[in-house]
Amino acid sequence: MSQFITIYRQLFDHYGPRDWWPAETPFEVVIGAILTQNTNWNNVEKAISNLKAADSLTSGVISTLPREELEELIRPSGFFRQKAERLQLFSNYLADRYQNDLDRMLQRPLEELRQELLSMKGIGPETADSILLYAGRRPSFVVDAYTLRLFSRLGLLTGRENYDQIRQLFMSQLEQDVALYNEYHALIVIHCKDFCRKKPLCPDCPIRDICLYIKENS
């Protein structure tokens, strides 16, 4: 059995289903994906809460809101100037190209949609894949810094692979399953928030045994 499946099962058995993304609508997923760039999720929640309180969590409102007002609403998420620009660029694009119909955009062929997202300023590979997977329910594996850290320590990555190489590796080792991709990325994040931080193998890591085994046999 693939070691990638083994790790997944260990994480799932310990943490249980995460059922990401914590959002009420696909558009809220997109906004959260941009706001969480290099940012603690607690800060993102404050910004999203502000947007909801101002009745501004729609592409129509965001694209017409004065930049300064948007910046103030999302200030708690950090990098608020560049993120305000990114939110408006996406919202403007959605309005111009899809008449604010996000579902229609998300129904495009997967790779075409991925390239379309990547062509937008402020949407890199992780944000694009988060949007594809969690807003569009499309099978596109999300790679992040935690993924690189955990799997490098297990010897399954060298640390020199680029984003697309890691994504392709996971997608070649796993069935194309939206639910699996959804849970796997979420479990990696949840796990690495508490473990796999400074020490190569944390003494109290809940999946320590399998980590040691894989590390010795990879």
Next chain:
DNA sequence: GGCCAGGACACCA
């Protein structure tokens, strides 16, 4: 008071 967080981009060699 320093470190880190669910990155992306401009700039440079």
Next chain:
DNA sequence: TGGTGTCATGGC
């Protein structure tokens, strides 16, 4: 192509 600086808030 790869390395580095920048963007900014809030919790621990």
